Amino acid sequence: MSGFRTFETSRVSFGDNRPKAPVVDIALVRGPHLNAATKLGRPIQAPAAKPWPEPKISEKGFIPPKPVRPEDIEQSPTRTARHLMEICSSATGVAVFDIKSERRDPSTVKARQIFCWLAIRFSDLSLTRTGNLVGGRDHSTVRHNECRVQSVIKRLNIEPSDCPIAMAQRLWAAKWPGRH
Structure with a gap:
């Protein structure tokens, strides 16, 4: 049936x-x-x-949790990859096409590393997505670029800023230790 x-x-x-x-x-x-x-x-x-136990609201010192509203959470503005790429290009003088290319000359590599750091710091892009934006590179390459810029910031005592334009300009102007 x-x-x-x-x-x-x-x-x-x-x-x-x-x-x-x-x-x-x-x-x-x-x-x-x-x-x-x-x-x-x-x-x-x-x-x-079994019945659920009663909540222990009557205990001394108990403060019920405050409900969280969406307007209570302060959201930092996220920037798009295109916007960050333009910021990096204008601060470094390296064309967007070159940042995305396979070129490995020191100025292009430095600009690409700055872009990777900006993308991780100022956007919600994943490492894989950031790597795809800079010429199909692996996520580990993006992580290496971020660590490289972080070590330069720490070693040269570059003052951090919440502005990606200011950070890109400071990083580009700094004399990086190593091959740059």
Whole structure:
């Protein structure tokens, strides 16, 4: 038979001293499974559910949590990858095309590293997405670029700023240790 049938069951008893409260479940069973599901022929007992404990509001010193509203959370503006790429390009003088290219001359590499740091610091882009934006590079390359810029900031005591334009200009103007 191709329709759904219903049958009644009760819950299983586990042998404890709690009062047994039979509960009737309506189960939807299709076709030949109906006979297999009701082979026992007797209702199955289950223990009654325990009530939830009362909240401990009456304790001394209890302060209920304050509800969080969306307007309570201060959101920093996230910038798009295109915007950060333009900032990096204008601060460094390296074209966007070159930052995205396979070129490995020191000025292009430095601009690319600055862009990766800006993307991680000032946007919600993942490492993989940032790597795809700079010529299909791996996420580990993006992490290396970020660590490189972070070490330059720490070593040269560059004052951090919440403005990506100012940070890109400071990083580009700094004399980086190493091959740059």
